[in-house]
Amino acid sequence: MDASTRTPTLSHNPRILAERETKIVAHDVNVYYGEKHAIKDLSIDIPDRAVSAFIGPSGCGKSTFLRSINRMNDTIPSCRVTGDILVDGKNIYDRDLDVVQLRARVGMVFQKPNPFPKSIFENVAYGPRIHGIAKSKADLEEIVVSSLKKASLFDEVKDRLDHSGTSLSGGQQQRLCIARAIAVNPEIILMDEPCSALDPIASARIEELIDEIRQNYCIIIVTHSMQQAARVSQLTAFFHLGDLVEFGDTDEMFTTPKDKRTQDYITGRFG
Amino acid sequence: MSDHTVKSYDDDLASLKQMLAQMGGLAEEQLANAIDAIAKRDTKLADRVIAGDEKIDALEHQIEEKSILTIAKRQPMAQDLRQIIVAIRISADLERIGDLAKNTAKRTHAISEQMPRKLVSGLTRMGNLAQEQLKNILDAYARNDADKAILVWRSDEDIDALYNSIFRELLTYMMEDPRMIGPCTHLLFGTKNMERIGDHTTNIAENIYFLVHGKAITEERPKKDSTSTTNYNLTT
Ligand SMILES: Nc1ncnc2c1ncn2[C@@H]1O[C@H](COP(=O)(O)OP(=O)(O)O)[C@@H](O)[C@H]1O
Ligand SMILES: [Mg+2]
Numbered sequence: 001m002d003a004s005t006r007t008p009t010l011s012h013n014p015r016i017l018a019e020r021e022t023k024i025v026a027h028d029v030n031v032y033y034g035e036k037h038a039i040k041d042l043s044i045d046i047p048d049r050a051v052s053a054f055i056g057p058s059g060c061g062k063s064t065f066l067r068s069i070n071r072m073n074d075t076i077p078s079c080r081v082t083g084d085i086l087v088d089g090k091n092i093y094d095r096d097l098d099v100v101q102l103r104a105r106v107g108m109v110f111q112k113p114n115p116f117p118k119s120i121f122e123n124v125a126y127g128p129r130i131h132g133i134a135k136s137k138a139d140l141e142e143i144v145v146s147s148l149k150k151a152s153l154f155d156e157v158k159d160r161l162d163h164s165g166t167s168l169s170g171g172q173q174q175r176l177c178i179a180r181a182i183a184v185n186p187e188i189i190l191m192d193e194p195c196s197a198l199d200p201i202a203s204a205r206i207e208e209l210i211d212e213i214r215q216n217y218c219i220i221i222v223t224h225s226m227q228q229a230a231r232v233s234q235l236t237a238f239f240h241l242g243d244l245v246e247f248g249d250t251d252e253m254f255t256t257p258k259d260k261r262t263q264d265y266i267t268g269r270f271g
Numbered sequence: 272m273s274d275h276t277v278k279s280y281d282d283d284l285a286s287l288k289q290m291l292a293q294m295g296g297l298a299e300e301q302l303a304n305a306i307d308a309i310a311k312r313d314t315k316l317a318d319r320v321i322a323g324d325e326k327i328d329a330l331e332h333q334i335e336e337k338s339i340l341t342i343a344k345r346q347p348m349a350q351d352l353r354q355i356i357v358a359i360r361i362s363a364d365l366e367r368i369g370d371l372a373k374n375t376a377k378r379t380h381a382i383s384e385q386m387p388r389k390l391v392s393g394l395t396r397m398g399n400l401a402q403e404q405l406k407n408i409l410d411a412y413a414r415n416d417a418d419k420a421i422l423v424w425r426s427d428e429d430i431d432a433l434y435n436s437i438f439r440e441l442l443t444y445m446m447e448d449p450r451m452i453g454p455c456t457h458l459l460f461g462t463k464n465m466e467r468i469g470d471h472t473t474n475i476a477e478n479i480y481f482l483v484h485g486k487a488i489t490e491e492r493p494k495k496d497s498t499s500t501t502n503y504n505l506t507t
Binding site for chain 2: 226227230254255256257263264266267268269270
C-alpha cells in the first residue's frame with residue numbers, strides 16, 4: 001500500500017505516533033450493515049504499547065470499527081467490510097489469514113462482563129488450552145496465576161480458584177475477563193466500554209490495571225466517559241456519524257481540539 | 272459557541288462571567304475615584320475608595336467559590352475549563368488592581384494642600400492611561416476578543432514609557448526643592464501603583480489570549496520600566 005494515497009484524518013500530528021511503533025494501520029475502511037453505511041473511508045494508524053481511546057456519540061461506529069480489527073464482524077451476516085486493516089503490516093482480511101489465530105492475537109473485553117459459567121481457573125485456562133499454549137499442567141497453572149496477577153485479581157481469588165467465575169462481583173468479573181484475554185498472550189486488547197456496568201471504584205481498578213499493562217500491549221478502549229478517556233489513554237479518536245473526525249494526542253484532544261464537532265462533543269454541547 | 276445540552280451549565284458559566292464583569296466595573300470605579308481623590312486632594316472621596324475595596328475582595332471570594340463548585344459539578348473540558356481557570360486568574364488581578372487603587376487613595380491624606388498642582392499632573396496622566404487600558408481589557412474579556420487583548424498587551428509599553436518620564440520629573444522636583452521630597456515620594460508611589468495596574472492589565476490580556484487560543488502569547492514584549500537601573504547624579 002502506498003502511504004501517500006492515504007486520506008489524512010489527523011488534525012493533530014500525534015507525538016505518540018512518532019515515538020511508538022505502529023501496530024495497526026487501517027486504510028480506507030468502510031463497513032456496511034446491508035444498506036447502512038456504518039464506517040466511512042476510515043484511515044488511522046494506531047501505535048503499539050499505548051492506549052488509544054475511541055469516543056463519540058452512540059451509534060457513531062466505535063464498536064463497529066473495533067470489531068473489524070479482530071474480524072468479529074464476520075459473524076454478522078449483513079456486515080460487509082472493505083478496505084485494508086493491517087496488523088504488523090499483514091492484512092487481516094487476506095484469504096490465507098487464520099481467524100482463530102487472529103482472535104488470539106487480538107483479545108476483546110466487552111461492556112458486560114461475560115465469564116463462562118465455569119470455575120475461575122477454567123475461565124482463564126480455557127484459551128491457553130484450546131490454543132495449545134500451555135505445554136504441561138504446571139505450565140497451565142503458571143499461566144493462569146500470572147494472568148490473574150496481571151489483571152490484579154489474583155490476591156482476591158487465590159483461595160477460591162475452583163469457585164464459579166459468575167460468583168464474583170461485577171468488577172472482579174471484568175478483571176477475570178481481562179485475565180482471560182491476557183492468558184493467550186495477545187498483542188492487541190480491544191475493550192468496548194469495559195467499565196460501563198461497573199461502580200466508580202471497580203472502574204478505577206480497571207483504569208489502574210490498564211495503566212499497569214499498557215507498556216506491553218496495543219490497547220484500544222471505547223468509552224462514554226470523557227474523563228476516563230482523558231485519564232487512561234495517550235491517543236484519542238473522535239467518531240461522528242461513521243466518520244473519524246479527529247485523532248490526536250489525548251492531552252490536546254481534551255484541551256484544544258481542532259474540530260468544532262470534537263469541541264462540542266467533549267464540552268457537552270451535542271444536541 | 273453553541274449551548275450546553277445541560278442548560279444550567281450555561282447558567283453557571285454565564286454567572287461567573289457576570290460576576291467578573293461586576294468586579295471589573297468596581298475596579299474601574301475605584302481606580303477613577305482614587306485618581307480623582309489624589310488629584311483634587313479630596314480626602315472624603317479617598318475614604319470612600321478605601322472603604323469600597325471590601326466589595327471587590329468579597330467578589331473575588333464569590334468567584335473562587337463558584338469556580339470550584341462548577342469544576343466539581345461539571346468536570347469542564349477544553350474551552351469551558353479555561354473559562355473557569357481564567358476567571359479565577361482575572362479575578363485575582365482585579366483584586367490587586369483594587370488594592371493598588373486603595374493604596375493610591377490613602378496617599379491623598381499625606382499630601383498637603385499647598386503642593387503645586389503641576390506635581391500631580393503626571394500621576395493623573397498615568398492614572399488615565401491605566402484606566403483606559405483597564406476599560407479596554409474588560410471590554411476584550413466581555414467579547415472574548417483576543418485581538419483586542421493583544422493590542423492592550425502591546426500598549427503597556429506606553430504606560431511604562433510614561434512612568435519612566437514621570438519618575439525623572441519627580442526626581443527633578445525633589446532635587447530643586449527638598450520640601451517637596453515628602454509629597455513627591457507619595458506621588459512616586461502612586462505613579463508606581465498605576466504602572467503596576469498596567470502590569471495586571473497585561474496579565475488579564477494574556478489570560479484572554481489563552482482563553483481563546485488555548486496557548487500562551489509567544490510574542491516578546493519589549494521591556495520597559497528602566498527606573499530600577501537608572502542612575503542620577505544628585506550633585507549636579
Ligand atoms: N448488527 C448490526 N446490524 C445492523 N446495524 C448495526 C449493527 N450493529 C450496529 N449497527 C448500526 O451501525 C451504526 C454504528 O453502530 P455501533 O458501531 O454499535 O456504534 P457505537 O459503538 O459507536 O455506539 C449504528 O447506526 C447502528 O445502529
Ligand atoms: Mg458501541
